[in-house]
Amino acid sequence: MTQLKWWQTALFYQIYPRSFADGNGDGIGDFAGMTARLDYLHDLGVDAIWLSPHFPSPNWDCGYDISDYCNVAPEYGTLEDFKTFLHEAHARGIKVILDLVLNHTSDEHPWFLESKSSRDNPKADWYVWVDTPPNNWQSCFDGDAWTYVPERNQYYYHYFMKQQPDLNWRNPEVKQAMWQAVRFWLDLGVDGYRLDAIGTIYEDPALTPHSVPMNLAQLRRFSETARTPEEIALKERYWHEMFRHQWGRPELHDLMKELRAILDEYDGDRMLVGEDDDIAYMGSGNDELHLVFNFPLMRVARMTPAHIRRNQRERLARLDALPVRGWPCNTLGNHDTSRIYSHYGDGQHDAELARLNAALVLTLRGTPFLYNGEEIGMQDYIITDPTRLRDTMATWYYQALINDLKVDPAEAALRAGEMSRDKNRTPMQWGLLPNGGFCPPHVTPWLPVHPNYAEGVNVKEQIDNPDSMLNYYKRLIHVRKTTPALIAGEYKPLHPRAEEYFAFLRFTETQTVLVVLNYSPQHRELKFTVPGKKQAHILFSSAGRGRRSQPLTRMSVGAFEVLIAALE
Numbered sequence: 038m039t040q041l042k043w044w045q046t047a048l049f050y051q052i053y054p055r056s057f058a059d060g061n062g063d064g065i066g067d068f069a070g071m072t073a074r075l076d077y078l079h080d081l082g083v084d085a086i087w088l089s090p091h092f093p094s095p096n097w098d099c100g101y102d103i104s105d106y107c108n109v110a111p112e113y114g115t116l117e118d119f120k121t122f123l124h125e126a127h128a129r130g131i132k133v134i135l136d137l138v139l140n141h142t143s144d145e146h147p148w149f150l151e152s153k154s155s156r157d158n159p160k161a162d163w164y165v166w167v168d169t170p171p172n173n174w175q176s177c178f179d180g181d182a183w184t185y186v187p188e189r190n191q192y193y194y195h196y197f198m199k200q201q202p203d204l205n206w207r208n209p210e211v212k213q214a215m216w217q218a219v220r221f222w223l224d225l226g227v228d229g230y231r232l233d234a235i236g237t238i239y240e241d242p243a244l245t246p247h248s249v250p251m252n253l254a255q256l257r258r259f260s261e262t263a264r265t266p267e268e269i270a271l272k273e274r275y276w277h278e279m280f281r282h283q284w285g286r287p288e289l290h291d292l293m294k295e296l297r298a299i300l301d302e303y304d305g306d307r308m309l310v311g312e313d314d315d316i317a318y319m320g321s322g323n324d325e326l327h328l329v330f331n332f333p334l335m336r337v338a339r340m341t342p343a344h345i346r347r348n349q350r351e352r353l354a355r356l357d358a359l360p361v362r363g364w365p366c367n368t369l370g371n372h373d374t375s376r377i378y379s380h381y382g383d384g385q386h387d388a389e390l391a392r393l394n395a396a397l398v399l400t401l402r403g404t405p406f407l408y409n410g411e412e413i414g415m416q417d418y419i420i421t422d423p424t425r426l427r428d429t430m431a432t433w434y435y436q437a438l439i440n441d442l443k444v445d446p447a448e449a450a451l452r453a454g455e456m457s458r459d460k461n462r463t464p465m466q467w468g469l470l471p472n473g474g475f476c477p478p479h480v481t482p483w484l485p486v487h488p489n490y491a492e493g494v495n496v497k498e499q500i501d502n503p504d505s506m507l508n509y510y511k512r513l514i515h516v517r518k519t520t521p522a523l524i525a526g527e528y529k530p531l532h533p534r535a536e537e538y539f540a541f542l543r544f545t546e547t548q549t550v551l552v553v554l555n556y557s558p559q560h561r562e563l564k565f566t567v568p569g570k571k572q573a574h575i576l577f578s579s580a581g582r583g584r585r586s587q588p589l590t591r592m593s594v595g596a597f598e599v600l601i602a603a604l605e
């Protein structure tokens with residue numbers, strides 16, 4: 038077996054800095070808070086942190102609109118605080134990767150301020166400028182993709198908010214400037230990058246218009262109200278059709294190769310994970326990205342065994358077909374999507390399903406990424422007061438619903454709250470204290486804390502409760518770390534037609550492990566035939582079975598049980 042790299046064996050944990058831990062009591066997370074919680078992450082079993090943007094930003098898109106790539110947002114601390122955080126993480130054996138936003142900067146970045154100042158300044162061509170809007174392209178956040186600037190009497194292009202102008206990556210000076218920023222953090226010792234929205238870096242040079250008979254707000258509204266299978270299929274086609282000329286260009290491969298070459302100059306196996314599910318961005322397997330996320334796994338309303346098996350069959354076959362075999366990367370939640378607990382719940386067995394899905398991510402082949410808070414079962418918190426929304430794509434939609442689409446304000450508020458990403462970005466719930474212990478009692482946190490911190494969804498109480506979600510995650514992570522087949526092993530599905538449970542093997546030359554995830558309230562007696570194996574020695578059971586053995590011919594699996602067993 039070839040020696041695995043750290044990013045293949047690591048358990049990653051995404052920290053959303055604004056919401057993780059408030060060290061200075063201003064209602065906003067910061068580096069002092071994050072550093073103080075490193076022991077918590079270490080105890081949980083985290084090997085690597087993906088830090089969402091920590092750079093200075095006017096926060097039109099919560100940090101994904103960067104105004105200085107080589108510094109730290111003042112509300113999060115100083116560069117010295119960052120260095121302390123990195124040092125303390127490394128001292129605990131925890132790697133740190135940063136978020137790298139290449140597609141766009143903030144409209145307050147000095148590059149853009151200069152670029153927009155005239156048509157002939159040195160950075161005039163650093164962004165994408167046109168004399169008149171050449172097509173009907175939409176921004177995926179706030180309507181028209183072309184915004185007017187009087188100083189130049191021209192329009193610039195933005196795939197996201199108008200406060201996030203797209204850089205012109207066809208200009209070599211842009212590359213050089215960005216590569217300097219990339220090196221700045223690598224020189225400080227960071228272990229790699231999560232690459233934001235890479236698919237959108239290049240657009241169709243022919244500027245082909247889209248053919249959807251709607252604008253963004255109309256399409257959003259249409260999607261919300263689509264009911265029939267035809268409407269649902271149409272909405273999906275429209276979303277694809279509306280944006281397909283604005284992303285996924287082949288030029289990106291060369292850019293990723295250039296970036297990869299920079300990382301490879303450094304020691305320590307620095308890594309890149311792309312916010313994209315296209316395996317093509319792994320190049321030949323060792324010359325573009327190290328990992329891309331398996332988003333198709335998470336993009337379903339209900340997690341079913343059939344969906345998981347189909348997903349694994351397709352993804353693993355494509356990874357295997359790369360000249361250098363690719364490594365999978367699985368996640369079920371992040372700062373852009375509903376929380377696992379809410380997303381895949383059925384309203385009746387949410388806790389059981391959340392536990393099953395945690396086990397899924399931690400036992401499938403590949404590197405798992407967790408999102409802060411999922412380990413205590415945090416849930417979406419829908420903000421129905423539009424004045425409290427901080428996700429500007431939602432406040433934009435709220436206004437569009439009322440002003441353009443003439444939707445009733447109460448309905449608009451609900452829709453905006455539901456589509457807003459604020460619901461899955463609320464502060465981490467640390468204890469049974471006002472504000473969930475995130476910030477001092479008299480301080481208003483930047484987003485409201487989910488009131489269920491008072492119903493046991495908090496770290497402090499869960500640490501003390503052996504049956505808590507937190508201790509469940511810890512036990513599962515421990516089993517993963519101490520079971521080589523769960524990290525390095527191959528994958529083989531069993532009982533491929535089972536609709537209510539997902540059973541599979543993970544195996545190396547020396548160890549074979551059976552995983553059964555029972556996605557139903559039905560207790561089962563299952564019979565497995567695995568050549569050369571007779572007994573299943575239980576390594577983990579969510580039903581609290583002891584470490585006993587069961588014959589493979591009569592495996593008892595309880596309602597919603599997660600069972601992991603070594604075969605002998």
Ligand code: GLC
Binds near residue numbers: 098101138
């Ligand atoms: C990515 C980020 C998202 C952000 C967008 C624009 O999708 O995950 O939060 O809004 O890029 O940077």
